[in-house]
Amino acid sequence: MLAVQQLEAGYGESIILRNVTLKVKKGQVVCLLGRNGVGKTTLMKSIMGLLKARGGSVSYNGKDLTKKAPGLRAKSGIGYVPQGREIFAQLSVYENLLLGLEAAKGKVNEVPEEAIAKFPVLPAMYARRGGDLSGGQQQQLAFARALASKPEVLLLDEPCEGIQPSIVDDIRDVIRAIKNDGKTSILLVEQSLDFVKSVGDYFYVLEKGAVAWEGGLDALDDEVIRKYLTV
Amino acid sequence: MDVFLLQLFNGLSISSILLLVALGLAITFGLMKVINMAHGELIMIGAYSTYLTQNLFNDLMPESLFNWYFVLAIPVSFGIAFVIGLILEMSLIRFLYGRPLDSLLATWGVGLVLQQLARSIFGAPNVAVKSPTWLDGGLKIMDGTLLPYKRLFIIALVIACLVAMYFYIYRSHEGRRMRAVMQNRDMAACLGVSTRRVDAMTFAIGSGIAGIAGCALTLLGPIGPSLGTYYIVDAFMVVVLGGVGKLVGTVLGATGIGMFNTLFEYWTNASLGKVLVFVCIVAFLQWRPMGLVAMRSRSLD
Numbered sequence: 001m002l003a004v005q006q007l008e009a010g011y012g013e014s015i016i017l018r019n020v021t022l023k024v025k026k027g028q029v030v031c032l033l034g035r036n037g038v039g040k041t042t043l044m045k046s047i048m049g050l051l052k053a054r055g056g057s058v059s060y061n062g063k064d065l066t067k068k069a070p071g072l073r074a075k076s077g078i079g080y081v082p083q084g085r086e087i088f089a090q091l092s093v094y095e096n097l098l099l100g101l102e103a104a105k106g107k108v109n110e111v112p113e114e115a116i117a118k119f120p121v122l123p124a125m126y127a128r129r130g131g132d133l134s135g136g137q138q139q140q141l142a143f144a145r146a147l148a149s150k151p152e153v154l155l156l157d158e159p160c161e162g163i164q165p166s167i168v169d170d171i172r173d174v175i176r177a178i179k180n181d182g183k184t185s186i187l188l189v190e191q192s193l194d195f196v197k198s199v200g201d202y203f204y205v206l207e208k209g210a211v212a213w214e215g216g217l218d219a220l221d222d223e224v225i226r227k228y229l230t231v
Numbered sequence: 232m233d234v235f236l237l238q239l240f241n242g243l244s245i246s247s248i249l250l251l252v253a254l255g256l257a258i259t260f261g262l263m264k265v266i267n268m269a270h271g272e273l274i275m276i277g278a279y280s281t282y283l284t285q286n287l288f289n290d291l292m293p294e295s296l297f298n299w300y301f302v303l304a305i306p307v308s309f310g311i312a313f314v315i316g317l318i319l320e321m322s323l324i325r326f327l328y329g330r331p332l333d334s335l336l337a338t339w340g341v342g343l344v345l346q347q348l349a350r351s352i353f354g355a356p357n358v359a360v361k362s363p364t365w366l367d368g369g370l371k372i373m374d375g376t377l378l379p380y381k382r383l384f385i386i387a388l389v390i391a392c393l394v395a396m397y398f399y400i401y402r403s404h405e406g407r408r409m410r411a412v413m414q415n416r417d418m419a420a421c422l423g424v425s426t427r428r429v430d431a432m433t434f435a436i437g438s439g440i441a442g443i444a445g446c447a448l449t450l451l452g453p454i455g456p457s458l459g460t461y462y463i464v465d466a467f468m469v470v471v472l473g474g475v476g477k478l479v480g481t482v483l484g485a486t487g488i489g490m491f492n493t494l495f496e497y498w499t500n501a502s503l504g505k506v507l508v509f510v511c512i513v514a515f516l517q518w519r520p521m522g523l524v525a526m527r528s529r530s531l532d
Contacts, residue, residue, distance in 0.1 A: 048421055074423035086418040088411050098404075099411050103423030149423065 001025050002047070002078070002153045002187065007056035009046040015054065016042045017209045024153060027182040029175065031196040032189045033229060034206035040189045041083050043206070044157045047187070048080045049073050060153065074103035079151030083158045083189075085142040089131025093122060096130045096141055100148030115147035118174045136167040143174065154178070156188045160195060168195070175199045193225065205229065233376045238497055244382040246489025247389040248451070250482060251444040252462045253469035254392055257481040258437030261470050262413045263430070265324055266335040270466060271459020272345035273438045276315055277308035277445025278454040279349060282360050284308075298363040305388075308446035309439040316438020320431045328430070342459070349456035360449035381450045388447055392440060396478065399436070409433050413476075472512055474522030483523045488512070 002024040049070035205213040281304040288300035327334035369377040400406040473484025496504030
């Protein structure tokens with residue numbers, strides 16, 4: 001279980017996150033909602049360790065990760081698909097996938113079948129440079145790269161941003177498949193309400209860097225949406 | 232005909248020396264973006280390592296084996312420069328990533344310290360390294376045209392270094408991590424790559440290759456504590472002209488400068504030739520500021 005307790009984080013002088021507490025239980029798909037600029041990506045970065053926490057803690061399965069470097073968090077089972085995908089543009093698609101193995105347990109030299117099987121377009125593009133792929137292809141590559149190390153928690157930061165509808169459907173199917181497997185839990189940031197409602201188990205709404213609302217799918221009604229999410 | 236051949240060979244020879252001197256910098260400056268002014272001193276360290284190896288052979292080995300000291304001197308130079316580069320990275324450079332001006336000043340200071348250190352240990356006058364006898368003489372291709380073995384050996388050494396570097400950077404696991412870290416440090420860290428380890432190794436390897444360059448320079452003449460200062464400008468010129476971050480660019484940059492240098496010197500004289508080369512480089516960089524081989528891709532940045 002991934003647990004964030006009273007987390008505070010920010011850039012430079014400004015504090016973005018105040019007192020954020022959330023939990024991702026095993027096998028759950030937890031969605032993080034909120035308008036632009038409320039700190040969703042900042043929270044993802046703090047969980048991954050790219051941003052140092054000013055206060056509070058991040059722990060996984062009872063192990064405190066607050067002071068740990070991103071690499072150690074990856075090795076303890078957290079996979080990350082960042083906003084903007086962050087593919088290594090000069091490296092080939094296959095090399096990008098191999099880098100996903102860095103955090104894998106034990107010595108693995110081949111990308112596991114199940115990571116690739118979910119994205120059948122990738123093997124045909126192994127030799128191409130990551131930077132030459134289209135946005136949607138890069139997103140699938142980033143997804144597969146994160147899955148290569150068989151993470152137990154997957155952080156997905158806006159996986160459908162700027163992507164054609166058919167690939168959005170593919171990504172939805174992948175998330176559902178992961179959920180049905182029950183081995184990997186997911187923390188998902190996504191703007192599209194339809195999308196999160198179709199995959200999510202539990203929802204957190206951020207406002208001004210703090211958790212303003214949380215609840216299950218049934219509780220996420222029009223009033224909550226009007227209050228926290230409509231622009 | 233033989234004049235043309237000889238000039239072509241001279242050009243190649245100068246290119247190979249420039250390339251060898253710049254290869255290490257292509258890693259520390261080209262890939263890591265550290266303006267490493269101590270690069271010349273790492274070359275100097277390599278040269279003195281060769282000198283030391285020679286002296287050890289003189290003292291300890293039978294005379295018949297002396298000629299083989301040079302074979303050992305190459306890995307020794309690499310090793311000593313590698314270790315010094317590693318120490319330098321861990322004690323200083325790692326605090327200065329992303330701060331080009333600070334790293335420029337600090338590495339320049341380190342360079343001065345290393346020069347003085349060499350002066351204190353080996354003395355200020357130049358010392359001579361006796362090249363092995365199997366590198367004396369040359370390959371006679373026609374009357375009056377002799378290609379010295381030393382020059383040929385340096386060309387071969389550069390090719391060997393290039394091939395080794397190519398395989399390390401583009402074919403090995405370590406090299407893949409290295410390229411990932413240099414392109415996108417944060418993401419590489421998030422995937423579980425130890426960026427600290429990669430930084431230290433990369434800098435040390437760049438330093439080690441500078442050491443090999445120093446070893447090769449002992450074939451060309453006596454060596455002294457300020458040996459590196461003669462080559463540091465050329466090395467930066469090659470890397471900048473070639474285009475930062477690409478091995479192919481460094482090769483093209485060195486070949487270009489070496490060939491044009493020879494050509495202009497043949498047409499005019501040594502000092503005017505050098506000036507003309509500089510003018511050409513400045514003009515070229517005005518036209519293409521990214522250098523010969525610029526990274527182009529549909530990356531999203």
